[in-house]
Amino acid sequence: MSSLPAGWYKDPADPSTQRWWDGEGWLGKAIPADQTPPDGPPPAEEEPPAAAQPVTPAAAPGTAAPAPGPAATPGVSETPGAPAAPGAPPTGAVPPPGWPAPPPGWHPPPGWQPPPPGWQPPPGWQPPPGWQPPAGQQPPPAGWQAPPGYPPVPPGYHLPPGYPVPPAGWQPPPFPYPYPVQARPHGMALAGLGRRLVARLVDIAAVLVLNVLVNGWLAYQWWLEVEPTFRAAMNEPFATPEPASVRSMYLMLTMLFVTTALWLAYEVPALANSGQTLGKRLLRVKVVKLEDTTPLGFGRAFRRWGRLGMWTPLWNCYGLGFVAQLIDAGSVLFDQRLHQALHDKSARTVVVAVPPGHPKQAEPATPEAADPTGGRR
Secondary structure, eight states: OOOOEEEEEEEETTEEEEEEEEESEEEEEEEEEOOOOOOOSOGGOOOOOGGGOOOOOOOOOOOOOOOOOOOOOOSOOOOOOOOOOOTOTTTOOOTTTTTTOOOOOOOOTTOOOHHHHEEEEOTTTOOOHHHHTTTTOOOOTTTTOOTTTOOOOOOTTTOOOOOOOOOOOOOOOOOOEEEEEEOGGGGOOBHHHHHHHHHHHHHHHEEEEEHHHHHHHHHHHHHHHHHHHHHHHHHHHSOOOOOOOOHHHHHHHHHHHHHHHOOOOHHHHHHTTTTOOOOHHHTTEEEEESSSSSSOOHHHHHHHHHHHHHHHGGGGGTTTTHHHHHHHHHHHGGGGTOOOOHHHHHHHHHHHHHHTTTTOOOOOOOOOOOOTTTTTT
8 A cells, every 4th residue: 555645646647637646546537737636536426437447556565655756658557656667558558479669768649549458460470671660550461462453563673571562463454545545746636637638628729829820821821732732632532642742841841840839938938937827727737846836947847848749840740749749648547646647757747736725926025015114214
């Protein structure tokens, strides 16, 4: 029996509170340490159940119990002033065999609850060599298998000891999206083949109008040269046709070169500056570089047009130039990823759809715009 008189003392398990000591054990609920305790013991109804009462070892016969001391680390004894081992669990909690002792000076966090009495780790559980678990995390028990859908280990990756490995024969779940995914250069969708075809037809019509204006006189002279031969062939369809005159051949070749020059002047500067001709603007498609969205420049625009337009003078050679242009334009059907024709591949360009409200290229600021006062002081 302890010789410490009954009264209110700081609770060794929680120095921030105080409880009533009746000479043999603690009674009632704890109250804050800075609160003025009531006179006498707490009400009887506030006493905890008898099973939850801590067991206080009695002092040796003839030995006085020490006076209540300062705050101490929670320990197994609740006798006032009795020191507790650093890191020991609170009263009533018995750590399982082999439980690692906490470091010196360790204090349990607020609200921490000890494991229930008799708790044991899973059978056969052993931490890997040198493994240090993070706060609040426990490694998987021995024999643990990864669940279905667990991500596989990349090739060449060295797993730490004890890391769970996917079971043999594991296969990743099916990809949720159709493969291959449609490419989006610079975040913009590829232009549809139908829109590109209509845009090209609009550009052909624009170049044809220019040819009527520029090549009209040459076309009239060429018709005067071939009209007799044409009328003779219509009157006598089975007769041997007369060969075309040299002048008509020169006129045709001249018109083809003029057509090529007009096509170049119509398309290359427009693509070099904005990536859009008249047809592409109407159909909201644009030619951009593969690597960035800066303007193409004259060199790349000429290289793209040249792969297609330089065949025009060969139309006079049994339509060879037209066949080459048809093959080039039709090659877009064989590129399912970027829809690049041969002239796009040679210039490393791609045709994209311009989204609604696409911002225009920033124009350089004028001195008047930079100075809101207009130069007036």
